[in-house]
Amino acid sequence: MPKVDLDYTEREKYLEDWAAEAESFQTPIELSEADTRSKIIDPLFKDVLGWDESQIKREAYTPKIGFYDYKFDSGINKFVLEAKKTTIEFSMPKNRTIKYKSLNIKSDLRKAIEQGINYATTIGISVVVAYNGKQLAVTYIPYTHIQNFNDTYLFRDINDICTNFSKFFNILSPIVNSNEELHKLIVPDQNNPLIRPRPPFKDRITSIQKDINAKSPSNELSQYFESIQSRYFSDIITDEELLMKCYCGNTSAAKLGREIETVLRDRAPLLNFPVEIQELEVEKKSAGKFEKRFLKAKNDTKLFLILGGSGVGKTTFIYRFFNFILEELDRDFLVWLYLDFKKYSEEGSNIDDFVYRQIEEQLLDKYSDLNLFTDIDILKSVFSKDLKYNQALLNLLPTQEERDREIVRIITEKMKDKEYFVKRVFEYLRSKEYGTCIVYDNVDQLNIGLQTRLFKHANSLRESLRTTMICSLREEVYYSHRRDKAINFAEIELFHIPAPKFLNVLSKRLKLLREETKSDEVFRIESEAGIMTSINKQDIIDVITKTFLGKQENLLLIEMLGNRDIRESLKIFKKMLTSHNINIDDLLVSAATLATTGKEISLTIENSELLRGLALQDRIHFVSSKTEPLVNIYDIADDGFFSHFIKARILLYAQSRLGQALGKLPNGYFLIKDMYNEKFHNFVTSYGRFLDICKSLQIAGALVNANGTINEIEEDNAIILGAAGSYYLSHLIGNPFYLSLMSIDTQISNEEIHNKILKLYESSLNDSDVMKKRRYIAMARKFIEYLKEEENKERLYFSSVEIDTDSSYYFISNTIEDKFNKYCQDQGLNL
Numbered sequence: 001m002p003k004v005d006l007d008y009t010e011r012e013k014y015l016e017d018w019a020a021e022a023e024s025f026q027t028p029i030e031l032s033e034a035d036t037r038s039k040i041i042d043p044l045f046k047d048v049l050g051w052d053e054s055q056i057k058r059e060a061y062t063p064k065i066g067f068y069d070y071k072f073d074s075g076i077n078k079f080v081l082e083a084k085k086t087t088i089e090f091s092m093p094k095n096r097t098i099k100y101k102s103l104n105i106k107s108d109l110r111k112a113i114e115q116g117i118n119y120a121t122t123i124g125i126s127v128v129v130a131y132n133g134k135q136l137a138v139t140y141i142p143y144t145h146i147q148n149f150n151d152t153y154l155f156r157d158i159n160d161i162c163t164n165f166s167k168f169f170n171i172l173s174p175i176v177n178s179n180e181e182l183h184k185l186i187v188p189d190q191n192n193p194l195i196r197p198r199p200p201f202k203d204r205i206t207s208i209q210k211d212i213n214a215k216s217p218s219n220e221l222s223q224y225f226e227s228i229q230s231r232y233f234s235d236i237i238t239d240e241e242l243l244m245k246c247y248c249g250n251t252s253a254a255k256l257g258r259e260i261e262t263v264l265r266d267r268a269p270l271l272n273f274p275v276e277i278q279e280l281e282v283e284k285k286s287a288g289k290f291e292k293r294f295l296k297a298k299n300d301t302k303l304f305l306i307l308g309g310s311g312v313g314k315t316t317f318i319y320r321f322f323n324f325i326l327e328e329l330d331r332d333f334l335v336w337l338y339l340d341f342k343k344y345s346e347e348g349s350n351i352d353d354f355v356y357r358q359i360e361e362q363l364l365d366k367y368s369d370l371n372l373f374t375d376i377d378i379l380k381s382v383f384s385k386d387l388k389y390n391q392a393l394l395n396l397l398p399t400q401e402e403r404d405r406e407i408v409r410i411i412t413e414k415m416k417d418k419e420y421f422v423k424r425v426f427e428y429l430r431s432k433e434y435g436t437c438i439v440y441d442n443v444d445q446l447n448i449g450l451q452t453r454l455f456k457h458a459n460s461l462r463e464s465l466r467t468t469m470i471c472s473l474r475e476e477v478y479y480s481h482r483r484d485k486a487i488n489f490a491e492i493e494l495f496h497i498p499a500p501k502f503l504n505v506l507s508k509r510l511k512l513l514r515e516e517t518k519s520d521e522v523f524r525i526e527s528e529a530g531i532m533t534s535i536n537k538q539d540i541i542d543v544i545t546k547t548f549l550g551k552q553e554n555l556l557l558i559e560m561l562g563n564r565d566i567r568e569s570l571k572i573f574k575k576m577l578t579s580h581n582i583n584i585d586d587l588l589v590s591a592a593t594l595a596t597t598g599k600e601i602s603l604t605i606e607n608s609e610l611l612r613g614l615a616l617q618d619r620i621h622f623v624s625s626k627t628e629p630l631v632n633i634y635d636i637a638d639d640g641f642f643s644h645f646i647k648a649r650i651l652l653y654a655q656s657r658l659g660q661a662l663g664k665l666p667n668g669y670f671l672i673k674d675m676y677n678e679k680f681h682n683f684v685t686s687y688g689r690f691l692d693i694c695k696s697l698q699i700a701g702a703l704v705n706a707n708g709t710i711n712e713i714e715e716d717n718a719i720i721l722g723a724a725g726s727y728y729l730s731h732l733i734g735n736p737f738y739l740s741l742m743s744i745d746t747q748i749s750n751e752e753i754h755n756k757i758l759k760l761y762e763s764s765l766n767d768s769d770v771m772k773k774r775r776y777i778a779m780a781r782k783f784i785e786y787l788k789e790e791e792n793k794e795r796l797y798f799s800s801v802e803i804d805t806d807s808s809y810y811f812i813s814n815t816i817e818d819k820f821n822k823y824c825q826d827q828g829l830n831l
Contacts, residue, residue: 011048011050011169011173012165012169014047014048015048015162016162018043018044018048019158019159019161021039021040021043022040022043023158025039025086025133026086026133026134026158030085030087031085031086033084033085035085036083036084036085036132040086041070041081041083045172049172049174050174051072051074051174052074052174055072055074055075055174055213056070057071058070068080068116068120070082070083071125072174073625073626074174074175074207074212075204075206075207075208075209075212075623076174076176076177076203076207077172077173077174077175077177077178078125078127078178078625079120079128079129079172080116080119080120080123080125080127080128080129081116081129081130082112082113082115082129083131083132084130084131084132084133085132086132089108089135090107090108090109090130090135090137091104091107091109092109092135092137092154092156093154095154096153096154097150097152097185097187098151098152099144099150099151099152100113100137100139101144109130109135109137112130112132112137113137113139116129116130117139117141117144120141121141121692121695121711122699122711124625124696125625126142126179126638127139127140127141127171127178127179128141134157135155135156135157136154136155136161137154137155138152138171138178138182139151140182140183141692142183142639142689143183143187144688145686145687145688145689146685146688146689149187150186150187153167153171153182153185153186155168170185177203179638180198195640195682195684196640198642199749201747201748201749202747202751202754204745204747205743205744205754205758205761206621206622206623206744209621212621213619215580215618215620216580216616216620217580218580218618221523221540222579222580222582224523224537225574225577226578228513229574229578232509232510232512232513233509233570233573233574233577234574245508246508246509278493278494278495279495279498280306280308280496280497280498282317282325285324285325286325287317289495290304290321290495291321291325291326293493294437294468295326298330298334298435298436298437298468300468301466301491302462302468302469302491302492302493303458303462303468303470303471303491303492304468304469304471304492304493304494304495305471305493306318306471306495306497307472307495307497308444308472308497308498308499312565312566313497313499313500314444314497315442317497318338318439318441318470319338330435334436334437335363335367335370335429335434335435335436335437336436336439337358337363337366337436337437337438337439338362338439338441339354339355339358339359339439339440339441340441341441341442341443341445341446341454342445344446351453351457352457355457356418356419356421356422357418359418359422360418360422363422363425372425376408378428379411380407380411381428381431382421382425382428383424385424386410386411387407387411394406422465423464426466426467435468436467437467437469437470438458438461438465438470439469439471440458440469440470441472442472443455444472455471458471459492462491499564499565499566502555502558502559502562502564502566502569503549503555505566506555510541510544510545510548510549514541514545517541519536521536521537522534522536522537523535523536523537523540543603543604543605544605546603546604547604548573550604551604551607553607554604554605554607554610557607557610557731558572558576559723560724560726560727560731561614561701561724561727563701563722563724565701572614572629575617579613579614579616579617579618580617580618581616581617581618581619582605582612583609583769608736608773611735611738612737612741615630615741621744622741622744624742629700629701629724630738630741631696631697631700632742632745632746633647633651633728634647634746634787635647635745635746635747636746636747637689637692637693638689639683639684639689639690640683640684640685641684641685643790644746644787644790644791645787645812645813646680646693647693647696647702648728648729648733648812649679649680649809649812650675650693650694650697650703651702651721651725651728652729652808652809652812653675654668654670654675654703654721655721655725655726655729657669657670657720658720662718668720669720670719670720671716671718672690672691672694672713672715672718672719673715679809682803683798687715691713695711695712695713697725698710698713698719701722701723701724701725702721702722702725702728703719703720703721703725704719704721704722705717705718706718706719706720733812733816733819734815734817734818734822734823735819735823736777736780736781736820736824736829737780739783739816739820740776740777740779740780740783742783743761743779743780743782743783744757748786750786750789753783753789756782757779757782757783760775760778760779760782761779764776777824780820781820784813784816784817784820787813787816788813788817790813791810791811791812791813794810795810798810
């Protein structure tokens with residue numbers, strides 16, 4: 001069905017056919033959720049509303065939340081849709097608009113809305129749709145935090161959708177902005193809790209590009225880097241050679257004057273409990289105190305808690321410890337089982353089922369040489385107590401054949417109970433003088449509630465199986481149970497693993513890459529001028545090495561946006577290397593020419609190239625909602641004030657608190673509520689909405705929560721300025737290349753400036769590299785002009801309501817301009 005015309009009258013033509021088809025699938029026909037999607041939901045949104053397949057993402061994964069059903073994003077309109085099968089009835093009240101939390105807590109509709117909200121908030125979307133193929137609810141997340149204002153609009157059945165199709169179209173069409181239209185339906189204009197009228201924003205420049213989702217053509221170099229990144233720049237736990245050659249010890253990192261109280265993500269505090277943490281120091285063939293304590297406890301019952309920031313290398317340490325650091329004799333008589341809780345799903349199984357199934361599978365696969373499943377004599381030993389209990393019965397059987405069959409029946413029956421079987425296996429292993437250890441890894445990547453349950457489960461399993469346990473989790477979970485008398489803390493050893501320096505990690509990986517690249521391996525590459533040149537791959541690696549290891553600004557870009565998380569930093573590095581938007585062909589041609597002279601190659605990729613490559617990756621147009629880790633700090637929020645500066649002001653406040661202390665928290669932490677009451681209550685409609693804005697900065701690493709949470713934020717939380725937040729303020733806020741990207745991703749209310757930036761941008765798409773840079777700087781200048789104009793309007797408004805504006809919080813655009821001018825001057829970019 002054609003989708004050229006997306007106008008309302010054109011789309012309405014397809015509504016009647018869809019409605020008749022959808023009605024035919026209602027009771028008594030029972031559709032599964034998959035059938036509901038393919039037969040009702042997809043035709044409604046694609047054939048009727050006109051959504052293109054490229055604008056729809058299905059079954060995508062959100063870290064720590066799971067899979068969402070649909071994400072619709074046209075560049076203008078975007079929302080998450082939670083689908084349910086037709087037999088799940090949504091019990092709807094008579095009112096057209098409701099507060100979704102007024103629904104019964106067991107209501108399927110409420111559950112669907114909450115599930116959608118959990119997904120949407122993690123990916124920066126404000127609208128959630130719950131649909132079961134007949135009844136549909138649309139929720140506006142910002143209003144869920146405002147008391148006395150409804151947040152959800154209801155369509156009760158298919159006929160209701162048809163009767164009110166104009167409203168339905170104005171919320172969910174790809175050519176409207178549901179953020180702007182939905183709240184008008186939920187709350188009449190005169191009742192909207194707006195602090196000032198919403199400015200007449202133009203659409204984002206990227207959103208009006210006809211090819212908004214177009215991809216940049218790949219180049220040979222990006223293909224080469226894609227081919228090597230999985231080996232050299234990913235997790236190394238499954239490659240024994242890399243684990244030996246690339247592992248970075250951390251004894252120096254542990255001694256570099258970092259306060260031991262700031263260990264969560266290497267920044268959050270240990271609250272008001274005494275410090276009982278030992279540093280986990282790792283050298284080439286030693287794990288220091290940890291190794292000694294482990295060997296002492298391996299035939300006993302101890303729980304080792306490993307605390308450390310996200311991505312600091314806890315998993316890598318565990319694999320290296322068991323496979324290389326332990327002496328061969330110790331490894332030969334040790335059964336260690338690795339349970340990865342990233343694979344765990346609360347909905348799929350309970351903790352016991354997951355744990356015992358994983359243990360059984362690893363005993364079968366990893367320790368097949370123990371013959372625990374194949375040797376009947378060993379199985380008799382495992383179940384010797386059970387057979388002993390049944391000995392009298394066995395003696396009554398007349399023949400040995402019948403007794404053997406009964407033994408097999410008893411053993412088979414007992415093995416069906418996985419928990420019982422595992423207990424008997426561990427008893428058997430102890431009797432054979434094997435040490436045992438169970439590792440609960442990646443627990444720290446789960447939500448706080450689940451971490452708490454797994455912490456208690458690990459402690460209980462340790463006692464039940466009389467085994468050594470190793471568990472990684474966040475500090476606040478441990479300390480929140482420090483006084484719990486049900487947990488035997490005398491049997492717990494607490495270690496903190498500090499993050500290695502990213503410089504060291506990257507250096508080892510690049511060094512190995514160069515060593516394993518043959519000197520005669522070459523690349524044929526065509527320069528922008530059409531010159532074909534052969535380039536030695538080792539020369540390419542040299543350029544990459546000098547770019548990142550030889551220029552601090554490039555390394556800082558990765559480390560700070562990665563929030564000093566080694567795993568995230570490697571991801572950013574890989575995104576830069578494989579970006580289709582870093583044109584280094586001419587640079588490498590120059591490197592090849594230089595190499596023929598025998599001179600040292602000192603050429604590097606410019607920082608601006610890396611920044612744009614990271615932002616765009618494989619896209620032609622920048623869209624911040626689809627780009628990680630770069631975020632748009634100038635984007636407006638649905639906060640009732642519609643300021644471009646709310647995020648920057650929050651970061652400035654956090655920066656101002658770095659030298660101040662709050663109670664027993666380390667310097668720099670402050671309560672979000674205090675910040676809101678002190679600086680922001682006058683221009684954010686509610687504290688709940690303010691929390692949403694802080695949460696978006698927290699997810700980006702610009703703010704760090706004292707509880708260590710990333711996707712969760714509570715009204716009584718304390719936070720601190722994060723590494724990424726510091727980098728935005730010190731480096732990106734006035735960077736002309738960052739500003740040029742944000743200028744096309746931000747809604748601008750000045751039509752003249754909007755059109756000038758649009759013209760510059762569209763001209764840049766076909767320019768040479770030199771002219772592109774000139775256009776970007778010009779775009780940044782116009783954007784600064786606009787920001788200064790907007791901030792001046794804000795100061796006039798503040799003055800009208802008697803708010804003192806004699807503060808740097810209200811002159812951010814001046815800071816942006818100063819940093820922009822300094823950057824251009826330092827880089828010689830005053831073109």
